[in-house]
Amino acid sequence: MVIKPRVFSLAQICLTALLGLSFTSQSILAGEYPALAPLPAKKTPAASKVEMGKRLFFDARISGDGAISCATCHDPNMGFGDGRVLSEAYPGTDYFRNSPSLINTQYKADFTDTGWGWEGRLGSSLNDVVRDQLTETTIMNMDMRIMHERAKQDPVYVEMCEANFGGECSSGKMRKALVAFIETLVSNKTPFDSGTMSRAAKSGQKLFEGKAGCIQCHNGPYLSDGKPHNTGVPENLDIFKDPVRHLTYRSVLHTYGVPNMAAWRRDVGYFMVSRDYKDVGKFVTPTLRELKYTAPYMHNGTLASLEEVIDYYNEGGGHDDVMPNELAPLGLSQRDKKNLLAFLEALSADVPLAMEKMEIPQDYDPTPDWLETKN
Numbered sequence: 576m577v578i579k580p581r582v583f584s585l586a587q588i589c590l591t592a593l594l595g596l597s598f599t600s601q602s603i604l605a606g607e608y609p610a611l612a613p614l615p616a617k618k619t620p621a622a623s624k625v626e627m628g629k630r631l632f633f634d635a636r637i638s639g640d641g642a643i644s645c646a647t648c649h650d651p652n653m654g655f656g657d658g659r660v661l662s663e664a665y666p667g668t669d670y671f672r673n674s675p676s677l678i679n680t681q682y683k684a685d686f687t688d689t690g691w692g693w694e695g696r697l698g699s700s701l702n703d704v705v706r707d708q709l710t711e712t713t714i715m716n717m718d719m720r721i722m723h724e725r726a727k728q729d730p731v732y733v734e735m736c737e738a739n740f741g742g743e744c745s746s747g748k749m750r751k752a753l754v755a756f757i758e759t760l761v762s763n764k765t766p767f768d769s770g771t772m773s774r775a776a777k778s779g780q781k782l783f784e785g786k787a788g789c790i791q792c793h794n795g796p797y798l799s800d801g802k803p804h805n806t807g808v809p810e811n812l813d814i815f816k817d818p819v820r821h822l823t824y825r826s827v828l829h830t831y832g833v834p835n836m837a838a839w840r841r842d843v844g845y846f847m848v849s850r851d852y853k854d855v856g857k858f859v860t861p862t863l864r865e866l867k868y869t870a871p872y873m874h875n876g877t878l879a880s881l882e883e884v885i886d887y888y889n890e891g892g893g894h895d896d897v898m899p900n901e902l903a904p905l906g907l908s909q910r911d912k913k914n915l916l917a918f919l920e921a922l923s924a925d926v927p928l929a930m931e932k933m934e935i936p937q938d939y940d941p942t943p944d945w946l947e948t949k950n
């Protein structure tokens with residue numbers, strides 16, 4: 576078979592160029608990408624399983640030294656993030672990423688091509704991620720056998736395991752309960768979802784789907800294409816100036832077997848997963864619901880407010896020395912920026928999904944007497 580080369584006439588090329596230009600300046604991008612829409616409803620897990628998961632979520636005994644719980648970094652009164660630029664970590668370490676919200680995180684399984692975490696390196700199911708967060712030395716530093724033993728020594732868990740799963744507690748049952756709790760952290764009743772957006776927010780949505788081009792990556796019901804992109808978010812140099820954060824970062828690179836582990840002076844992003852140099856500095860498009868309550872923003876918390884995020888995009892994103900940033904300046908007016916902000920805010924519920932912290936009696940002493948006397 577002979578393949579004929581396609582010859583484009585000058586007129587065809589000019590027309591394509593013109594169309595290309597108009598795509599970025601008009602609001603016709605929307606049809607090109609999965610439409611923004613309310614999130615599909617999911618099955619609600621059994622209330623008693625959720626109750627058990629909630630207790631575990633607030634229980635510091637499921638961390639190695641009994642000092643932190645999941646809620647330390649995923650605080651229900653901070654949008655299930657922690658409000659810090661960079662997250663703390665297991666005592667003795669400090670983390671190199673911003674703590675993400677857990678609201679709607681279960682939908683990552685349906686809407687992303689990668690795992691969890693900012694660059695998508697964690698787990699292939701929510702249950703896996705929960706296990707990773709429990710066992711990771713820089714997070715909860717827990718051993719599954721110790722978790723199992725501690726649960727067996729608390730009559731409340733003994734009863735909860737029996738009632739929900741039958742038989743004695745196991746780390747697997749405990750993880751299932753944590754997943755059930757996380758599955759109740761849903762935001763799908765925002766003004767956007769319920770069709771009650773203000774006029775400004777509606778104009779903002781048009782910009783989002785048109786001139787501002789956000790929909791190229793933030794699309795579909797989850798407002799994410801689930802793919803890694805380079806938007807040139809500047810490095811947070813605190814990671815490299817602070818010896819403890821620096822060490823934590825190196826240890827994670829080491830755990831993941833990242834090539835040239837000692838040489839990197841930046842967050843390698845999706846490279847950690849793909850080992851493909853073109854992915855250095857890419858992060859998975861995050862969802863955009865409940866952002867009103869989860870500042871600061873980006874994988875390293877370098878943008879403090881949604882206004883800063885909009886200015887950032889308006890300027891064509893940040894400058895990444897080596898890698899091509901996929902964004903271009905937008906030329907938004909003051910009014911455009913206000914409308915875009917109104918739309919982003921309409922993706923959060925008017926009242927945040929918060930809950931009172933559970934106080935769990937810590938009557939289990941992680942250091943038994945025989946160990947104390949031995950020392």
Ligand code: HEC
Nearest residue numbers: 644645648662663664665672673674680691692693704708
């Ligand atoms: C010391 C702080 C800290 C603690 C404690 C902690 N996390 Fe996290 N969590 C983080 C950070 C930071 C990330 C992002 C990790 C990354 O991108 O490297 C994260 C990510 C996650 C994610 C993925 C979110 C997403 O959308 O990608 C889940 C799910 C999660 N944590 C659940 C838990 C659970 C359950 C616990 C308790 C067993 C827990 N975490 C304890 C800080 C913490």
Ligand code: HEC
Nearest residue numbers: 787789791792804808858859860861872873874884888901
């Ligand atoms: C080329 C793909 C792409 C485009 C276009 C894009 N984003 Fe993003 N967005 C991302 C990625 C990737 C991140 C995470 C970057 C990081 O953490 O380093 C992000 C992060 C964000 C965040 C922070 C979320 C959080 O939880 O911290 C907001 C807000 C945001 N984008 C809004 C927008 C708006 C508004 C537009 C349009 C003006 C837009 N994005 C256009 C890919 C994109």
